[in-house]
Amino acid sequence: MARMRLDSMWMFWVVLLLRLVSGVDADTTYTAQDIERISNNTLLWGPYRPNLYFGTRPRIPNSLLTGLLFTRVEDYASIQHTFRHTCEQNENMAGYGWDIFDPRLGGIQTIRDTANGIDLTTSFIKDTAAGDKGGNWGVRISGKPREKEDVKTTVIFYTAREGLGGLEVETDVPAEGVEGDVVMKGESGALGDFTITVTGDPEDRKGINKHPFHSHVTAQEKHLDRTFVNTQQLQPDALWQTKPILFQHLKTQIEELIERYGKDNPPPPYQLYTIANNAGAGNLQFVQKVFEGPFEFDILFNSGSAPEPITSTTISSKIEDLKKSFAAKFKDVFKPSAPFTGAKYEEFAHSLFSNLIGGLGYFHGDSLVDRSYAPEYEEENEGFWDETADARSRVQPVLEGPSELFTSIPSRPFFPRGFLWDEGFHLIPILDWDVDLTLQITKSWFNLMDDDGWIAREQILGPEARSKVPAEFQVQYPHYANPPTLFLIISSLADKLDALKSHPLTPHTDIHTDPSAYLLSTPGAVDAALRDLYPLLTKHYAWFRRTQAGDVKSYDRDAFSTKEAYRWRGRTTTHLLTSGLDDYPRAQPPHPGELHVDALSWVGLMASSLARIATFLSEDDDAARFAKHEAAIRRNVDDLHWSAERKMYCDASIDDYEEHVLVCHAGYVSLFPFMVGLMDPAGEKMGDVLDLIANPAELWSEHGIRSLGKGDALYGTEEDYWRSPVWLNMNYLIVSRLLSLAQTPGPHQSRATTLYAALRRNLVTTVYTSWKETGFAWEQYHPETGAGQRTQHFTGWTSLVVKILGMPEIGGEGRERDEL
Ligand SMILES: *[C@@H]1O[C@H](CO)[C@@H](O)[C@H](O)[C@H]1NC(C)=O
Numbered sequence: 001m002a003r004m005r006l007d008s009m010w011m012f013w014v015v016l017l018l019r020l021v022s023g024v025d026a027d028t029t030y031t032a033q034d035i036e037r038i039s040n041n042t043l044l045w046g047p048y049r050p051n052l053y054f055g056t057r058p059r060i061p062n063s064l065l066t067g068l069l070f071t072r073v074e075d076y077a078s079i080q081h082t083f084r085h086t087c088e089q090n091e092n093m094a095g096y097g098w099d100i101f102d103p104r105l106g107g108i109q110t111i112r113d114t115a116n117g118i119d120l121t122t123s124f125i126k127d128t129a130a131g132d133k134g135g136n137w138g139v140r141i142s143g144k145p146r147e148k149e150d151v152k153t154t155v156i157f158y159t160a161r162e163g164l165g166g167l168e169v170e171t172d173v174p175a176e177g178v179e180g181d182v183v184m185k186g187e188s189g190a191l192g193d194f195t196i197t198v199t200g201d202p203e204d205r206k207g208i209n210k211h212p213f214h215s216h217v218t219a220q221e222k223h224l225d226r227t228f229v230n231t232q233q234l235q236p237d238a239l240w241q242t243k244p245i246l247f248q249h250l251k252t253q254i255e256e257l258i259e260r261y262g263k264d265n266p267p268p269p270y271q272l273y274t275i276a277n278n279a280g281a282g283n284l285q286f287v288q289k290v291f292e293g294p295f296e297f298d299i300l301f302n303s304g305s306a307p308e309p310i311t312s313t314t315i316s317s318k319i320e321d322l323k324k325s326f327a328a329k330f331k332d333v334f335k336p337s338a339p340f341t342g343a344k345y346e347e348f349a350h351s352l353f354s355n356l357i358g359g360l361g362y363f364h365g366d367s368l369v370d371r372s373y374a375p376e377y378e379e380e381n382e383g384f385w386d387e388t389a390d391a392r393s394r395v396q397p398v399l400e401g402p403s404e405l406f407t408s409i410p411s412r413p414f415f416p417r418g419f420l421w422d423e424g425f426h427l428i429p430i431l432d433w434d435v436d437l438t439l440q441i442t443k444s445w446f447n448l449m450d451d452d453g454w455i456a457r458e459q460i461l462g463p464e465a466r467s468k469v470p471a472e473f474q475v476q477y478p479h480y481a482n483p484p485t486l487f488l489i490i491s492s493l494a495d496k497l498d499a500l501k502s503h504p505l506t507p508h509t510d511i512h513t514d515p516s517a518y519l520l521s522t523p524g525a526v527d528a529a530l531r532d533l534y535p536l537l538t539k540h541y542a543w544f545r546r547t548q549a550g551d552v553k554s555y556d557r558d559a560f561s562t563k564e565a566y567r568w569r570g571r572t573t574t575h576l577l578t579s580g581l582d583d584y585p586r587a588q589p590p591h592p593g594e595l596h597v598d599a600l601s602w603v604g605l606m607a608s609s610l611a612r613i614a615t616f617l618s619e620d621d622d623a624a625r626f627a628k629h630e631a632a633i634r635r636n637v638d639d640l641h642w643s644a645e646r647k648m649y650c651d652a653s654i655d656d657y658e659e660h661v662l663v664c665h666a667g668y669v670s671l672f673p674f675m676v677g678l679m680d681p682a683g684e685k686m687g688d689v690l691d692l693i694a695n696p697a698e699l700w701s702e703h704g705i706r707s708l709g710k711g712d713a714l715y716g717t718e719e720d721y722w723r724s725p726v727w728l729n730m731n732y733l734i735v736s737r738l739l740s741l742a743q744t745p746g747p748h749q750s751r752a753t754t755l756y757a758a759l760r761r762n763l764v765t766t767v768y769t770s771w772k773e774t775g776f777a778w779e780q781y782h783p784e785t786g787a788g789q790r791t792q793h794f795t796g797w798t799s800l801v802v803k804i805l806g807m808p809e810i811g812g813e814g815r816e817r818d819e820l
Contacts, residue, residue: 030511030518032525039436039515042104044134045301047124048362050409051086051416051468053096053111054122054141056301058134059406060190061364062163066299067242068141069156072116073270073290082116085243087413089792091115095775097412097795098358100326100350103437104128104513106137107358108319112775117151119144125318129512131305133192138315142296152270154290156246157299159184159196160239161283169229169279170195177226177277182287193304198287199297199312200227227289230275231282239284240464246286249275325513326350333432334806340764345805348768352777353802355795357430359409360441363417365462366401368475377479377569380592385572397475405459406444410796411779416468418459420445421580424485425729425797431492432803436516438493439529442486446536450478453543457482457578480570481548483580483602487609490537494612497526527617534617541606550595552640557652557660560635566599567592574718584707584722585714587653587663595652597641601672604633608677637673638685647688649673666698666709668722668730675733682746690751693734703766703786704731705759710783725780725789728767729797732804735759739807757811760804767801777801 030038049055055067071083084091094112101107106125113120121142128135145151161167165188171178180200187193234245253276258266266272275288289297302309330350340349376384376391407418408426415422423445431438449455456476460469500520507517519525550565559565570578571590579598587594607630614623641649643662649672650664664670673679674689694700698709704726708715716724738759741752766781770788777798778788 028511030522032519032522032528035436035511035515035518035522035525038511039440039519041132041134042126042128042512042515043437043440044128045126045137046103046360046362047107047358048360048406050359050361050412051464053084053087053120054109054124054139056124056137056139057362058191059362059404060188061402061404062236063161063165063188063191064167064186065160065162065239066196067158067160068122069158069243069246070116070118070120071154071273072118073152073154073273076266076269076272078115079269079273083243083247084111084113084116087416087793089413093775097351097793098354099347100323101354101358102322102326102329103357103360103434104515105322105325106318107354108322109358112146114146116153117146117148118153119146123315123319125310125315125322127306127310127314127318129510130308130310131303133190133303133305136300136302136306136310138298138300138310138312140296140298140312140315140319142294143291144294150293152290152292153295154270154273154288155295155297156275156286156288157198158242158246158287159186159285160242161186161188162236162239163188165189166281167283167285168281169231169285171229171279173229173277173279175277177228179226182227182229184285187304191303195300195302195304197298197300197302198227198289199300227287228275228277229279230277230286230288231279232284232286233282234284236283237463240462242284245284246275249286326354329433334429334802336805337807338809339761340805344772345764345768348771349802349805352767352771352795352799353429353433355412355777355793356408356426356799357433359412359795360406361409361416361418362404362406363459363461363465364402364404365465366399367403367456367459367461368397368466369400369456370395370397370475370477371400373478377477379569379571382592384592385590389572392475392477401461403448403461404444405448405461406441407459408441408796411791411794413793414791415796417461417465418445419796420455420457420459420482421485422729422796424483424488425732425800427486427489428492428732429799429802431489431496434514434516435493435496435526436519438489439519439533442489443529443533445486446533446540449536449540452478453539453541454478454547455482455540477570479547480578481544481568481599482578483598484540484544484606487537487602487606490609490613491605493530494609494616496520497616530613531617534613534619537610537613538622541603541610544606545603548599550599551593552595555593555654555658555660557640559639561632564600564603564629564632564636565595565640566603567594568596568599581668581707581722583719584667584669585665585712587651591653593654595640596669597637597649597651598669598672600633600637600641601676601678604630604637604673604678605676607633634678637678641673642685647685648692649689665712665714666692667712668705668707668727671699671705671730671734674737675730677737677740681741681744681748686741686748687751690748690755693738694751694755701726701783702762703781703783704728704763705734706783707780721780721790724783726766726783727780727797728763728800731759731763732797732800735763735804735807739810742810753811757809760807763804764801767798 044058048057052067057065069085092115094114096111098107098109109122111120123140126137130136143153167186170183170185182198184196270290275286298312300310372395374391376387405418409416410422427438460466460474505521511518548566550567552559552562552565568578575582607626611623611626643650643664646664648670650662653661653663655661679686698711699706706724707722708724738752738756742756766786776792777795779791779794
């Protein structure tokens with residue numbers, strides 16, 4: 001039984017030392033339950049609406065949403081296009097996102113908005129030690145003109161109350177607007193009582209923000225520091241459509257003003273585009289400010305359960321604390337190594353990691369599922385792809401749920417929702433930062449599993465999420481799988497737990513700052529978390545094996561095991577979306593006897609991770625069973641998928657004579673057994689796989705490993721999505737395996753060392769160079785030029801580059817490609 005034990009004598013000295021040096025109360029012991037409660041409290045609030053440039057919500061369904069809209073108000077014509085709310089790809093940003101982010105403490109985001117001529121900074125600060133209802137938080141909004149010093153900007157902050165409960169403006173709101181703070185008061189079940197304050201112009205910053213007079217007031221009167229407030233009452237399910245709601249209100253205002261001043265003499269834009277001061281109780285509150293030049297104000301959320309309020313002074317000091325603690329923790333956790341230790345890489349790495357972890361979202365809502373279980377979905381006949389398309393078109397999918405999900409996301413503008421295939425990769429860096437958070441996200445995903453063990457691969461929860469997805473992609477099918485990447489995390493977690501056995505952990509920060517340290521050092525706490533997860537993991541594993549099974553017996557295939565062979569369901573002639581590698585070439589035409597080497601490899605990964613966790617939990621029979629599966633898979637990978645002729649792993653299909661045949665397209669699919677660690681490090685095949693990786697005429701490029709070999713007839717063709725570009729998730733697995741091979745004495749050690757060093761350098765340089773040029777991380781990189789392409793601001797698995805920065809510098813960093 002592998003349990004962490006803290007030697008009591010050793011513990012005594014640690015406690016004494018901690019008391020002396022840091023004042024941390026290491027005397028307090030916490031139960032697993034306490035740790036979970038405190039952890040929940042510190043993660044309750046966040047900018048968990050990552051589809052917005054800035055918006056917060058708690059992890060409570062039907063509660064309170066906040067958000068920010070802004071635009072310059074210099075002319076009438078451009079407003080339609082410059083009003084920011086949801087992150088969009090075509091808004092001409094010179095970059096935006098979190099420069100630093102710690103989910104327990106807060107983060108700082110800069111939005112470099114060229115069209116609006118402003119750099120907007122949102123500094124989000126949490127004070128979670130205050131009270132038991134998620135504590136207090138605040139955000140400082142500041143604007144700095146990019147060029148025109150007196151650019152006029154309007155910023156609208158809103159709060160929306162989704163369910164039952166109150167929300168009311170407490171401040172008296174005269175027709176010309178409020179002078180000073182605007183205070184709103186509300187209450188809701190799980191949040192209790194709270195107030196939200198939007199600060200006016202504080203004394204020490206007097207004169208920074210100049211509000212123009214409101215159009216309702218005579219043109220000669222100039223009111224400085226006025227804030228406008230408007231209350232609306234709407235259908236709760238319409239609340240997320242804030243921008244159209246606001247535009248509708250502005251339209252009626254504008255019509256009124258035009259009537260009053262005449263078409264030829266309208267008020268200037270900064271006065272025209274203002275909301276009516278009309279405040280009270282309602283489920284949507286708009287608070288608007290108009291500025292000339294630079295500006296700054298705070299939004300403060302105070303929980304009734306907190307003994308001390310958060311103030312502008314607290315925000316100022318906590319911003320400084322956050323900058324320091326984030327930088328120190330980053331260095332400690334990711335340990336950037338040569339040659340990537342310079343300040344320029346620091347800013348880059350901070351930004352990529354912060355955008356990954358700052359992309360955390362809480363989603364809640366119903367989703368569309370086709371539960372017809374049509375017999376065609378078995379995909380057993382030749383021509384099955386036409387039959388399944390027909391069957392799908394006959395079905396009226398139904399809404400299921402609502403369900404909830406706490407997850408990170410691939411991209412704020414383009415994919416602001418949960419993806420099963422991506423999430424395991426996202427959690428690799430997050431696990432290093434915060435084990436407890438990683439477990440919470442993993443659990444949240446597995447809680448979505450249905451009774452059979454299925455998890456929908458794309459989580460499109462609620463109407464707001466659906467509004468971003470074309471109708472044909474909204475429906476989820478319970479016979480469709482997706483790469484079970486969350487098992488990558490289970491393996492990494494097992495590594496961490498093994499390491500703790502020899503080096504027990506001592507928390508050296510406050511529990512609100514780092515609950516993970518307490519989780520890992522409290523005997524039995526991690527075991528309990530894993531024990532909760534374990535039955536869900538094994539159920540998903542069984543579901544995958546059952547529903548994606550491949551057929552060995554019917555075709556007289558020669559293999560060690562008749563069971564360990566798999567086939568992704570959901571194929572068409574052009575795509576295999578369920579594999580995650582959408583347009584990667586597969587056998588043509590599709591055949592029910594097809595076997596996919598990547599599917600088999602993923603099952604191998606699941607089996608080996610489960611064996612480790614079962615061992616940790618003393619589930620010895622299970623551990624033996626999983627180990628047996630893994631051993632059979634290792635044999636079958638070779639028996640069913642190795643091509644002696646092409647010297648690579650290949651998919652298998654059935655030829656015209658009903659015989660097993662290999663279908664080889666050199667690329668990521670050929671590397672899967674290598675990537676998930678199913679190969680013998682000293683074997684001959686390993687040498688062949690290294691040849692394939694190193695070959696510049698096939699997979700090797702100066703910018704990373706190509707998705708498809710340059711020599712393949714389909715290289716770079718059609719959509720060219722997984723047919724040449726360099727992807728960071730696959731490259732991360734490749735560079736990790738090369739590293740472990742480089743650290744294993746054997747016949748391939750020296751070769752692997754050279755390849756590792758060059759690939760590590762190429763990957764970091766490619767992502768860094770493109771980021772420097774464009775201000776963004778990208779979905780994939782061009783294999784010849786290294787240019788970032790497809791989805792912009794793809795800070796999901798591309799952020800794995802922070803792990804690569806932190807890999808050790810070994811081998812010939814300076815060597816050229818010819819020597820590989
Ligand atoms: C923590 O939050 C999770 C998810 O919302 C919930 O299931 C769990 O019961 C909470 N635990 C405690 C101790 O409050």
